[in-house]
Amino acid sequence: MLEANNLEVVYDDVMLVLRGVSLRVPEGRIVALLGANGAGKTTLLRALSGLLDVHDGKITRGRITLDGEPIHRASPTRIATLGVKQALEGRRILAELTVEENLRIGGHSRPRGIKQNLDRMYELFPRLRERRRQSAGYLSGGEQQMLSIGRALMSEPRYLLLDEPSLGLAPLMVQQIRDLIVKINAAGTTVLLVEQNATMALSIADHGYVLETGKVVMDKPAAALLADEDVREFYLGLRGEATAQSFRDVKHYKRRKRWLS
Amino acid sequence: MTEFLQSLIRGLGSGSIYALLALGFVIIYKSTRVISFAQPAFMLAGAVLVSYLAADIGFFAAVPVAAVLIAVLALGVERTVLRPMIGKPVFVVAIITIGVDVVVRVVTNAFIGLDVRQVGDPWGLSTVTLLGVEVQQRYLVMFGTTVAVVAVLFAFFRFSRVGLAMRAVAYDQEVALAQGISVGSVFALSWAIAGGLAALAGVFVATGAGVDQQLWVIALKALPAIILGGLDSLGGAVVGGLAVGVVESLVGTYQGDVAPWLGPNFALVAPYVLMLVVLLVRPYGLFGSKEVERL
Numbered sequence A: 001m002l003e004a005n006n007l008e009v010v011y012d013d014v015m016l017v018l019r020g021v022s023l024r025v026p027e028g029r030i031v032a033l034l035g036a037n038g039a040g041k042t043t044l045l046r047a048l049s050g051l052l053d054v055h056d057g058k059i060t061r062g063r064i065t066l067d068g069e070p071i072h073r074a075s076p077t078r079i080a081t082l083g084v085k086q087a088l089e090g091r092r093i094l095a096e097l098t099v100e101e102n103l104r105i106g107g108h109s110r111p112r113g114i115k116q117n118l119d120r121m122y123e124l125f126p127r128l129r130e131r132r133r134q135s136a137g138y139l140s141g142g143e144q145q146m147l148s149i150g151r152a153l154m155s156e157p158r159y160l161l162l163d164e165p166s167l168g169l170a171p172l173m174v175q176q177i178r179d180l181i182v183k184i185n186a187a188g189t190t191v192l193l194v195e196q197n198a199t200m201a202l203s204i205a206d207h208g209y210v211l212e213t214g215k216v217v218m219d220k221p222a223a224a225l226l227a228d229e230d231v232r233e234f235y236l237g238l239r240g241e242a243t244a245q246s247f248r249d250v251k252h253y254k255r256r257k258r259w260l261s
Numbered sequence B: 001m002t003e004f005l006q007s008l009i010r011g012l013g014s015g016s017i018y019a020l021l022a023l024g025f026v027i028i029y030k031s032t033r034v035i036s037f038a039q040p041a042f043m044l045a046g047a048v049l050v051s052y053l054a055a056d057i058g059f060f061a062a063v064p065v066a067a068v069l070i071a072v073l074a075l076g077v078e079r080t081v082l083r084p085m086i087g088k089p090v091f092v093v094a095i096i097t098i099g100v101d102v103v104v105r106v107v108t109n110a111f112i113g114l115d116v117r118q119v120g121d122p123w124g125l126s127t128v129t130l131l132g133v134e135v136q137q138r139y140l141v142m143f144g145t146t147v148a149v150v151a152v153l154f155a156f157f158r159f160s161r162v163g164l165a166m167r168a169v170a171y172d173q174e175v176a177l178a179q180g181i182s183v184g185s186v187f188a189l190s191w192a193i194a195g196g197l198a199a200l201a202g203v204f205v206a207t208g209a210g211v212d213q214q215l216w217v218i219a220l221k222a223l224p225a226i227i228l229g230g231l232d233s234l235g236g237a238v239v240g241g242l243a244v245g246v247v248e249s250l251v252g253t254y255q256g257d258v259a260p261w262l263g264p265n266f267a268l269v270a271p272y273v274l275m276l277v278v279l280l281v282r283p284y285g286l287f288g289s290k291e292v293e294r295l
């Protein structure tokens, strides 16, 4: 179990961004983390994978544990070795390198398994096999997202943290990514899925959290969240009558709503 | 024709020195975004170290041993002096590397004294006849060794796990960290490699000529080489270094006849003229990428 307890994160010594967040990611599950722009979702992932330092962020209170062992003081190198791996928001593939080089870099913390893991990734993402020798920069958006996820998986992490994998992708591609996440989870990797696309996330998650300006305002089984009036209105853009394409509109939905006040 | 070939090979030989130094600059720049002005000192220290070691273990053993020792020295400097500076303005860090350069050179000078020290290389100024052209052996050795070193280096960056990690750090530090790559180790390693390359370059300068306190001045010619090739391109560093060597040599050979009005020392400034011309056409160097900021 990967667990955050009463976490406080500050950027640049002054900006309090997470204000006592607690979250549990039980082994084997898919947990969804929802929230509007700027709620602190990415910040929480950075805290979990030890990447706050690069952003001048600090954990000022609370703790993060992996199977009960505290890891909030560990280096990102150590956390990756322990099996917690993040696919960063915006894909962040290394455009000048080839597809295969990107993948091999993802296997850095598990050098012995590179060969099998490459095969495993090409099995999972056949498009990447065809393009293994090409510059990663020439991949389409969806392929780049697959590469980003594949790169994270190359070290066989136990916990995969995905930051908005559906961002900027066409609906059909979002479906594919969704199915891939289910497949990855079924193969034994626990997933923490950050999404603006709540329909997609809640349709595959076991449990969901809603973050609002640095606080967890909802913590419910995914089915309960899907049924929740506020979630339906704000994230799914549904008011009773369901419409299949509505999540596309939600992506552009900018109005902030306070859950608790 | 003979004169041309001789001049060309001389140029490739001395160009090898600039290429090795330029590679060090570029490797450090790519991973840390800092230009290290400590390279001249490591070059001097490498040559001096060989001049001491060669007496005991022979020239051919002394060169790799010295390269490794200077690499360790450079790594130590990075860990102790540069590491605490991470996040400081690039300009400040560059100044600190100048400080490192001065300190290392002053210490090294104490081991040189006022005489010229010999590195004990077997070539000296002796020549060999190649395709009917008489050329100095040392230039062939320098060029051949550099070709081999460059090939190994490129294979390292292309195929090895650590080399790939270094490239990942060069392009996106956060991505590298997220893959579990230790960025700190990459910084240290890039200094070590640059130090080793500088030491080798220092030995090249000293073959046939010996080591004196002014040897480090040669390293300044690596600057037009890296500007020429582009600050962030390894291939550019090699091509730039060789180009500077060849231009300097050819100008030295022919300018007296072709354009004597340029004065007797024009060969010394020729690399800078070449650099300015290239920069007018391609502001980020021959192979550099556009986003490199000029200092």
Ligand SMILES: Nc1ncnc2c1ncn2[C@@H]1O[C@H](COP(=O)(O)OP(=O)(O)OP(=O)(O)O)[C@@H](O)[C@H]1O
Residues within 6 Å of the ligand: A011, A012, A015, A017, A035, A036, A037, A038, A039, A040, A041, A042, A043, A044, A055, A056, A089
């Ligand atoms: N490096 C940083 N320095 C200072 N403030 C930051 C930094 N990164 C994020 N923030 C601030 O922290 C808050 C939370 O940002 P975060 O990126 O975690 O939100 P998010 O929920 O991931 O948003 P989005 O959906 O837009 O990705 C925002 O107000 C943001 O401006």
Ligand SMILES: [Mg+2]
Residues within 6 Å of the ligand: A041, A042, A043, A089, A163
């Ligand atoms: Mg985010």
